[in-house]
Amino acid sequence: MIEILDPAQLPRARAVGALVATILQTAKARCQVGTNLLDIDAWTRSMIEDAGAESCYVDYAPSFGRGPFGHYICTSVNDAVLHGLPHDYAVVDGDLVTLDLAVSLDGVVADSAVSFVVGQGRPEDTAMITATREALAAGIAAARPGARVGDLSHAIGTVLRAAGYPVNTEFGGHGVGSTMHQDPHVPNDGRPGRGFKLRPGLLLALEPWVMADTATLVTDADGWTLRSATGARTAHSEHTVAITRDGAEVLTLPPAA
Structure with missing residues (x-):
């Protein structure tokens, strides 16, 4: 299904995009x-409920997962890149964390994701995160x-490949509307x-993501968390955009400082 919003719905899209951005940045x-990753999940639940919004993840049960997901945000750490199931883990110095949220x-x-390093980062992690951000900017342009x-x-993949990363096209961007995952699929x-x-x-x-040295994913025993097959670090950047007559309006930009 592909939904096309009418102009009267665009303010609602902006509102939910702003909410997602605020929750992620907080x-x-x-x-x-x-x-602890479970604390992040609890914070997210509280912010969603305080806003009178609904999680897209709690009851999410697609064919590829072992659903329902049962949590409010995806928390992927280091070699985990997609659908990271929150669990009892306290992040340590140098962990590369990705938070992915749909509300x-x-x-x-609206759907967005951000990758960042907790504490002291490594140059190669910074470079990988930067590559996904630049690829996202190219896709938006x-x-x-x-x-x-x-x-x-093509715009996304050109940036990722030029940066030296293998590209997996199984999971990528997608349409959104009244539901989280719609057509069209937007490979990276x-x-x-x-x-x-x-x-x-x-x-x-739009959601460029990469793994440092492979394009192959493996699934955790939890049935959800997707990791690099080699144990390599990963990064993921995502924004929801609205196509307008003038181009693309980014709905999930972080609030101005």
């Missing part, structure tokens, strides 16, 4: 050495009415000029 700021408010969903999904995928690499043609009112979650 959780990131509070995440320090010794923070529904007034019938519209390519998103405009009349562009094809393949144009966005592809051929320009191919795929669905973008039009105003389309919401897309």
Whole structure:
């Protein structure tokens, strides 16, 4: 299913995007050495409920998971990159953490993710996080009415490959609307000029992610957490954008300092 929002729905999309951005930045700021992943999940639940919003994850039970997910945010650490199931783990100095959050408010969903290092980082971690952010910026720059999904995928993949990272295209960006995961699928690499043609009112979650030395994923025994097959570190950046007549409006930008 592909949903196209009418102009009257765009303010609601902006509101939920701002909420997702605020929750992510608050959780990131509070995440320090010794923070437990279950505490991050509890903070997220409280912020969602205080806003009168709904989690997209608690009852989420797709075919690829061992659902329902049962938590409010994805917390992926080091070699975990996607769908990290919160569990009893206190982060240590140097951990590379990814927080991924999708929330529904007034019938519209926004989805975003951020990667960061807790405490003292390593140059290679910073470079990997930067590559996903730059790839995300390239995908957003390519998103405009009349562009094809393949144009966005190509822009993202070009940056990731130029930075030296293998690219997995099994999981990537996607449409959002009244639900979290919709068509079209937006792989993190592809051929320009191919795929669905973008039009105003389309919401897309673009999410470049990489693993340092492999494109192969393995799944934890929890049935959810996806890790690099080699144990290599990972990074993930994501924004929800609205296609407008003028291009792409980023809905999940962090609040101004």
